[in-house]
Each structure stands twice: as structure tokens, then as C-alpha cells.
Amino acid sequence: MAATAFARQGKKIVAIGRNYVDHVKELKNAVPKEPFFFLKPTTSYLPSGGKLEIPRGILAHHEVELGVVIGKGGRDITQTEAESHIAGYALAVDMTARNLQDEVKKKGLPWSAAKGFDGFTPISSYIPKSAVSDPHSLKLQLKINGAIKQDGSTSDMLFRIPRLIEHVSSIMTLEEGDLILTGTPAGVGAVVPGDNVECSLTNDEGKELASLTFEAVQREKGYHYKPAL
Numbered sequence: 001m002a003a004t005a006f007a008r009q010g011k012k013i014v015a016i017g018r019n020y021v022d023h024v025k026e027l028k029n030a031v032p033k034e035p036f037f038f039l040k041p042t043t044s045y046l047p048s049g050g051k052l053e054i055p056r057g058i059l060a061h062h063e064v065e066l067g068v069v070i071g072k073g074g075r076d077i078t079q080t081e082a083e084s085h086i087a088g089y090a091l092a093v094d095m096t097a098r099n100l101q102d103e104v105k106k107k108g109l110p111w112s113a114a115k116g117f118d119g120f121t122p123i124s125s126y127i128p129k130s131a132v133s134d135p136h137s138l139k140l141q142l143k144i145n146g147a148i149k150q151d152g153s154t155s156d157m158l159f160r161i162p163r164l165i166e167h168v169s170s171i172m173t174l175e176e177g178d179l180i181l182t183g184t185p186a187g188v189g190a191v192v193p194g195d196n197v198e199c200s201l202t203n204d205e206g207k208e209l210a211s212l213t214f215e216a217v218q219r220e221k222g223y224h225y226k227p228a229l
Contacts, residue, residue, distance in 0.1 A: 003087030010177030013040040019183025057225030063184035079162035091124035152185025
């Protein structure tokens with residue numbers, strides 16, 4: 001399988017949570033002592049230029065992230081070995097049904113529904129590893145209707161990519177085409193029907209490595225969130 005086809009053929013999306021201190025603080029969460037992650041289905045991928053369907057009753061939040069595409073699978077990968085397992089990168093947005101997530105968190109229930117709606121992982125085209133000299137020196141930016149909402153640097157990650165690969169692969173085998181989302185900087189907020197979202201990934205020289213756009217629309221069928229009384 002070619003790594004460039006990860007969004008069609010990859011088996012899982014591993015999303016790292018709470019990997020930027022400012023984002024942890026804005027959501028009033030505790031800073032983790034080791035990487036924390038959850039899984040998203042590959043059916044949540046939304047190619048750039050697509051329409052993000054927001055389910056009825058859902059407060060959808062954007063979280064722009066650097067994604068790491070696994071090129072060589074493995075288990076118990078060390079930090080020293082991690083680089084050889086990376087094929088490339090992608091720009092992504094981890095959409096979150098924040099009101100649903102807040103409710104299930106209070107009840108101690110899983111987040112799968114809050115993160116796993118169809119289209120809740122907008123994704124750019126594949127970025128070859130050779131195009132990224134330092135993945136920890138990249139600028140992530142997200143705009144809604146032209147206004148900057150998130151503007152951060154991957155240099156602010158709490159846990160760097162080799163540590164993430166080591167930790168995840170110590171728990172579950174990573175396979176070719178899997179995507180690791182490395183966390184989001186501060187500035188997360190709402191995306192509502194009618195919004196146009198633009199994201200960019202640039203290096204420290206100001207060169208754009210990837211862009212990602214999508215339009216939010218109202219989903220008329222399927223799930224309808226109604227808060228518990």
C-alpha cells in the first residue's frame with residue numbers, strides 16, 4: 001500500500017489529546033504525565049474542499065493538527081526507531097462535538113460518538129517526509145470566514161513525535177497507512193453551518209506545505225443531539 005493513499009486504505013486514526021499546554025488550560029484539563037490518546041474511524045475523513053455536515057443539536061469545535069502518516073508498521077517501536085516508521089505528514093482538523101463530549105465525560109462514558117461522526121476529520125493531501133525538515137518547527141493556522149482562530153507552532157508539543165510513536169506502539173500495533181494526530185494548539189472554538197474554514201501548514205521559512213479548506217453545512221438526517229435533563 002502506498003502511504004499516499006492513507007486516507008483511503010489506512011486502518012485507524014490515533015488522536016493524541018492534551019499535547020499543547022495552552023489548549024489543556026483553555027479546556028480546564030489536567031496536564032498529562034504520559035501521552036493520552038483516543039481513536040477515530042477512517043470513515044470520518046473529509047477530503048479538502050468538502051462539506052462538513054454538522055449533526056442537529058451539536059456544538060462542533062475545530063482543532064487543527066499535524067498528522068503523522070505511518071509508512072512501516074510495528075510494535076514496541078523505540079524513539080530511536082520512530083523516524084524510520086514515518087512515511088510523511090498531513091494537515092488535519094479533529095472536529096469535536098463539544099456538548100456531547102462534555103456530557104459523556106461527566107458520566108465517565110467514552111468519547112467515540114463525539115469524535116467519530118462522518119466527516120469529522122477533514123484532511124489535506126499527503127506531505128512526503130522529504131518536504132519536512134523539522135516537524136517540530138511548523139506553524140499551524142486555522143481561519144473561519146477569513147478570521148484567524150488558531151495560530152500555533154508544533155514546537156509547543158508536550159510530547160514529541162518519537163515519544164508518541166513509542167507510546168502508541170507499546171499499546172497497539174501501528175500499521176502502514178495509520179495516521180497519528182499530534183494534538184492542537186489553543187484557540188479551539190465553534191464551527192457553525194455556513195462557515196468557511198481555511199487551514200494552513202507552513203515551515204519556519206514561511207513556505208506553505210499544505211492547505212485544507214471545507215464548508216460547514218447542517219446535516220438534516222441521522223443523529224440528533226438532545227441534552228440529558
